[in-house]
Amino acid sequence: MSSIDKQLIQRQMGKRTFQNKLLKALFFMCIVFSILVLGVLIIRVITQGFTHLDWDFLTSFASRFPEEAGFKAAIVGSLWLMVIVAPVSIFLGVGTAIYLEEYAKDNRFTRFIQMNISNLAGVPSVVFGLLGLTFFVRLMEMGRSIMAGGLTLSLLILPIIVVAAQEAIRSVPNDQYEASFAMGASKWQTVRRIVLPSAIPGILTGSILALSRAIGETAPLLMIGALTFIAYLPENVWDGFTVMPIQIFNWTGRPQEEFHLVAASGILVLLFLLIIMNSIAIYIRNKFSKRY
Amino acid sequence: MAQAQQTAVKHDAIYSVNQFNLWYGQDHALKDVTFDIPQNQVTAIIGPSGCGKSTFIKSLNRMVEMVPVVKMAGSINYKNKNIFDPKYQVEELRTNVGMVFQKPNPFPKSIYENVVYGPKIHGIKDKQTLDSIVEKSLKSAALWDEVKDRLHENAFGLSGGQQQRLCIARSLAIEPDVILMDEPTSALDPISTLKIEELVQSLKEEYSIVIVTHNMQQAARISDKTAFFLNGEVIEYDDTNQLFSNPSDQRTEDYITGRFG
Ligand SMILES: Nc1ncnc2c1ncn2[C@@H]1O[C@H](COP(=O)(O)OP(=O)(O)O)[C@@H](O)[C@H]1O
Numbered sequence: 001m002s003s004i005d006k007q008l009i010q011r012q013m014g015k016r017t018f019q020n021k022l023l024k025a026l027f028f029m030c031i032v033f034s035i036l037v038l039g040v041l042i043i044r045v046i047t048q049g050f051t052h053l054d055w056d057f058l059t060s061f062a063s064r065f066p067e068e069a070g071f072k073a074a075i076v077g078s079l080w081l082m083v084i085v086a087p088v089s090i091f092l093g094v095g096t097a098i099y100l101e102e103y104a105k106d107n108r109f110t111r112f113i114q115m116n117i118s119n120l121a122g123v124p125s126v127v128f129g130l131l132g133l134t135f136f137v138r139l140m141e142m143g144r145s146i147m148a149g150g151l152t153l154s155l156l157i158l159p160i161i162v163v164a165a166q167e168a169i170r171s172v173p174n175d176q177y178e179a180s181f182a183m184g185a186s187k188w189q190t191v192r193r194i195v196l197p198s199a200i201p202g203i204l205t206g207s208i209l210a211l212s213r214a215i216g217e218t219a220p221l222l223m224i225g226a227l228t229f230i231a232y233l234p235e236n237v238w239d240g241f242t243v244m245p246i247q248i249f250n251w252t253g254r255p256q257e258e259f260h261l262v263a264a265s266g267i268l269v270l271l272f273l274l275i276i277m278n279s280i281a282i283y284i285r286n287k288f289s290k291r292y
Numbered sequence: 293m294a295q296a297q298q299t300a301v302k303h304d305a306i307y308s309v310n311q312f313n314l315w316y317g318q319d320h321a322l323k324d325v326t327f328d329i330p331q332n333q334v335t336a337i338i339g340p341s342g343c344g345k346s347t348f349i350k351s352l353n354r355m356v357e358m359v360p361v362v363k364m365a366g367s368i369n370y371k372n373k374n375i376f377d378p379k380y381q382v383e384e385l386r387t388n389v390g391m392v393f394q395k396p397n398p399f400p401k402s403i404y405e406n407v408v409y410g411p412k413i414h415g416i417k418d419k420q421t422l423d424s425i426v427e428k429s430l431k432s433a434a435l436w437d438e439v440k441d442r443l444h445e446n447a448f449g450l451s452g453g454q455q456q457r458l459c460i461a462r463s464l465a466i467e468p469d470v471i472l473m474d475e476p477t478s479a480l481d482p483i484s485t486l487k488i489e490e491l492v493q494s495l496k497e498e499y500s501i502v503i504v505t506h507n508m509q510q511a512a513r514i515s516d517k518t519a520f521f522l523n524g525e526v527i528e529y530d531d532t533n534q535l536f537s538n539p540s541d542q543r544t545e546d547y548i549t550g551r552f553g
């Protein structure tokens with residue numbers, strides 16, 4: 001007596017395959033919808049954006065007249081910001097990850113920190129703006145400077161970098177640690193010579209993706225009072241500044257229709273930069289990641 | 293009998309293990325282990341899977357401390373010093389005691405960089421010195437002829453057996469006194485296994501070797517002394533010939549005649 005009823009299985013076969021087909025169609029529709037929306041968005045930005053996109057647009061300051069308005073201050077401002085954000089966030093992020101993965105004992109305090117890092121990654125960016133405003137701008141008296149904005153954004157993307165770096169470090173197999181320790185290497189020698197070389201592609205990829213998030217951030221910088229209209233270039237990190245997304249935000253808020261086209265050009269430049277950064281990240285991941 | 297006494301005199305103990313106990317949490321993995329490991333000899337550790345062979349050999353260079361829940365009691369003396377003494381520098385111990393693992397674990401670097409890893413760690417920078425260390429270590433590990441023309445290629449391009457000999461060369465590069473090997477041939481094909489066995493024989497001129505193996509023929513072929521472990525205890529420790537031809541414990545006999553394990 002077989003415990004499997006072949007006929008019952010036969011009868012249910014049709015229902016099961018139908019269910020599978022139905023869900024497949026549903027999932028396909030989900031992706032069609034997302035791609036459609038994205039497509040419309042990109043086509044709109046491109047058709048509108050190219051009307052203003054030329055050399056003058058990249059090399060002129062903002063203006064009251066749409067035909068003269070340029071993106072220069074915003075582009076340079078964003079680059080200045082990266083000069084602060086990249087080193088600060090990568091140094092703090094990788095340092096934190098190394099400490100948590102290699103040195104910290106597995107106790108309640110460590111788990112508490114770990115949990116908070118994960119939570120921090122989900123905190124809305126305006127909250128970081130508020131933090132930047134009270135701490136960097138007012139308390140530390142940095143004013144509405146590139147430094148204050150850069151440090152704020154560094155904190156914003158810090159959790160992303162920490163988590164990415166931790167994952168990269170964790171992907172180094174245990175036998176590599178064993179081999180190094182068995183040679184009499186210290187913890188730090190092992191981290192520097194074995195762990196980091198293997199983890200660096202993952203760390204870089206995560207960092208670049210985090211930086212591209214920082215480049216697109218508007219809210220926290222508005223909170224700390226980044227300028228929306230400047231007609232000069234910052235000379236050092238204590239100067240006021242504007243950045244690409246704020247400039248775009250400003251243009252779209254103008255009543256004149258012309259300015260919306262200018263905004264589209266700005267979006268194109270920003271998108272172009274983001275695509276380049278993401279491509280670099282993907283290239284590094286595919287080219288340099290080690291297989292064991 | 294007279295000859296046995298002679299060897300006992302000639303080969304001083306390099307390790308002296310005394311009432312050594314080890315727990316993983318509640319799990320009592322080594323129980324009152326007590327025996328001496330002789331200098332310039334091959335000592336084999338045999339026993340069924342899970343009896344504590346790896347735990348024991350990893351205690352000899354304190355690698356076992358990488359497991360956070362480990363607790364220990366008793367002593368292991370290396371050259372008459374207790375290695376678990378808080379003042380004993382673990383890095384120094386591991387400079388004198390090299391280790392080869394079950395699965396070949398070269399670094400994802402060139403063959404050359406693999407061998408000079410240890411010397412560089414210990415501060416040797418001179419290019420000529422490093423070059424000569426590489427040649428000497430690879431020759432001792434019987435790998436030089438096969439790789440001398442591609443020293444700067446990635447070690448992952450080598451076969452499994454070659455990788456394992458590279459790992460041996462890597463551990464020889466810091467000129468240790470002892471080499472610990474945890475089932476070094478279990479992941480290898482028969483020909484590579486044979487090469488490593490020959491290598492072990494030639495290395496004992498200069499080094500004291502402790503080798504874990506679950507292959508009794510291998511233990512019989514290459515070792516001078518054998519310790520039989522069972523459930524964390526040393527059941528029998530003797531000259532290899534003696535232990536295999538005339539075991540004094542019934543459980544040893546059962547194991548070597550293949551009745552369990
Ligand atoms: N990292 C560990 N954590 C907890 N228990 C372990 C660990 N490693 C080994 N053990 C336990 O210790 C005992 C001996 O293991 P091991 O030394 O690896 O044996 P062998 O090498 O002889 O097969 C086993 O019961 C095993 O489950």
Ligand SMILES: [Mg+2]
Pocket residue numbers: 345346347
């Ligand atoms: Mg084992």
